[in-house]
Amino acid sequence: MKNTVTTFKQAKEQGEKLTMLTAYDYTTAKLIDEAGIHSILVGDSLGMVCLGYENTLSVTMEDMLHHTKAVTRGAKNALVIADMPFMSYQTGCYDAVVNAGRMLKEGGAHAVKLEGGKEVCPQIEAIVRASVPVCAHIGLTPQSVHALGGFKVQGKGGEAAQKLLEEAKAVEQAGAFAVVLECVPEKLAALITEKISIPTIGIGAGAGCDGQVLVYQDMLAMYGDMSPKFVKVFANVGEEMKKGFAAYKREVQEGTFPSGEHTFKMDESILDKLY
Ligand code: KIV
Numbered sequence: 001m002k003n004t005v006t007t008f009k010q011a012k013e014q015g016e017k018l019t020m021l022t023a024y025d026y027t028t029a030k031l032i033d034e035a036g037i038h039s040i041l042v043g044d045s046l047g048m049v050c051l052g053y054e055n056t057l058s059v060t061m062e063d064m065l066h067h068t069k070a071v072t073r074g075a076k077n078a079l080v081i082a083d084m085p086f087m088s089y090q091t092g093c094y095d096a097v098v099n100a101g102r103m104l105k106e107g108g109a110h111a112v113k114l115e116g117g118k119e120v121c122p123q124i125e126a127i128v129r130a131s132v133p134v135c136a137h138i139g140l141t142p143q144s145v146h147a148l149g150g151f152k153v154q155g156k157g158g159e160a161a162q163k164l165l166e167e168a169k170a171v172e173q174a175g176a177f178a179v180v181l182e183c184v185p186e187k188l189a190a191l192i193t194e195k196i197s198i199p200t201i202g203i204g205a206g207a208g209c210d211g212q213v214l215v216y217q218d219m220l221a222m223y224g225d226m227s228p229k230f231v232k233v234f235a236n237v238g239e240e241m242k243k244g245f246a247a248y249k250r251e252v253q254e255g256t257f258p259s260g261e262h263t264f265k266m267d268e269s270i271l272d273k274l275y
Contacts, residue, residue, distance in 0.1 A: 003038045003079040005111065005133045005177045011038075011210065012199040018178075018211025020081075020201055021219070024050050024067045028216060029074030040075050041113065041213060042068045044083040046145070047227070049217045051156035051174075056142050061099055068107030082109035082133050084145045086168040089114050093126035100134075101126040113180065115141035117167025121174040128175035136171035138164060139205065151228075153183045153204070161188050168192045170227060183230070204230030228253040 009204070011018050020039040023029040024046050032040055046067055047059040049203070068082045082103040089096035103109045111133035114120060124134050139154045155164040164184065171179050178199045181189045186206025191208055193200040202209030217223035220237035251257035 002077050005079070007038060007079065007153060008178050012197070018199055018201060020211060020213035022049075022215045023074070024212070026070045026074040029071040029078075029080075032216065033075045033078045037078055038211070039079040042070055042071050042080065042082045042107075042109065043113075043215065044085050045136050045215050046083075049215060049223045055087045055145050056176055057145070061076050061085060061088050061102065064088075065102060065107045068103060068109050072108030079111065080109045081111045081113050084112050084114040089120065089123045089127075090116075093123050097122035097126050097130045097132075100132045101130060111135055111177070115143050117163075118170045121170050123170060124174035124176055134176045135178045136174075136176040137180040137182065138167045138171065139181045142182075143195050151183070151226075153185065154273055155184050155188050157170075159183075164188065165195065168196050172196045172198050177233060178211075181209060183228075204228060212258070247249055 005225065010016075010017060013066065019037045020041055021032050021037050022043040022045055023032050023040045029040055042064065044056040044059045044064065047053040048062060050067070051059070051063070054058070059244035064085050066081055072080050075144055075162045084096070084103070090101040100112045103112050113135040115122065115137040117138050118138075120136075124136060127134050140148065140151060142151065145151060152267060155161045165188075168179055168181075176198060178201055179196070180201045180203065181192060183204040184192075184202070186208055187253070189200065190208025199210035202211050203213045205251060214231065215223070218228070218231040219234045221233045221235075222238040222241065224238070228271040248257065
């Protein structure tokens with residue numbers, strides 16, 4: 001069944017948990033889609049897990065469009081959400097609408113995600129007015145890594161917790177259809193989930209959220225540059241890949257690969273006539 005923003009709304013109303021994973025290419029998107037995950041996020045985490053940058057700040061619109069196109073070709077039923085990269089919306093409503101529109105028009109995405117609370121509500125309103133569904137993202141917002149002083153849990157103190165609750169209400173009011181809560185204490189995330197009518201999608205925000213999202217390379221132990229506390233490894237694919245690569249090297253060097261079953265044959269008498 002095709003997942004849409006209505007699926008998100010109904011899941012919240014019916015108390016069904018939503019699932020979201022990141023993907024950045026056709027093959028992975030197809031596998032995630034076939035596993036029945038509701039939504040695929042083409043995250044700007046692309047910059048770190050695929051392109052090898054230290055953070056997400058260098059990711060461009062062209063990077064995001066290139067990978068979003070690949071993901072939308074692979075996803076048949078999942079709702080595809082494209083992340084708006086750093087400085088593609090912070091500069092104003094006009095840029096935000098134009099760039100969000102490109103994600104749908106050129107990338108084939110169904111929705112966009114952008115980071116921030118009250119300060120980006122005018123952009124959320126403008127994008128939603130242009131008929132592009134918006135998923136908000138508050139708490140730890142990686143595009144603000146320098147302003148936040150690092151990748152840290154957000155909303156721990158009284159003032160910070162109150163601010164986060166207000167940010168959640170503000171993005172809901174601005175028209176977001178869902179909000180990602182990243183690195184937020186579980187009790188606060190559960191309270192926010194109770195107080196707003198749109199689904200909360202947690203990453204490092206506990207089980208009280210309406211849904212969960214993870215970066216797929218994290219949950220498959222493929223990316224070791226950072227290992228956040230909130231990540232659970234569901235399959236040790238990284239280790240299996242390394243074993244596979246090493247076995248390939250060994251067999252090539254031993255001469256056992258390729259063997260007869262992986263080799264094309266021909267009438268050898270033809271070879272005798274070659275000069
Ligand atoms: O870019 C990303 O992958 C994200 C998730 C961590 C929510 O924003």
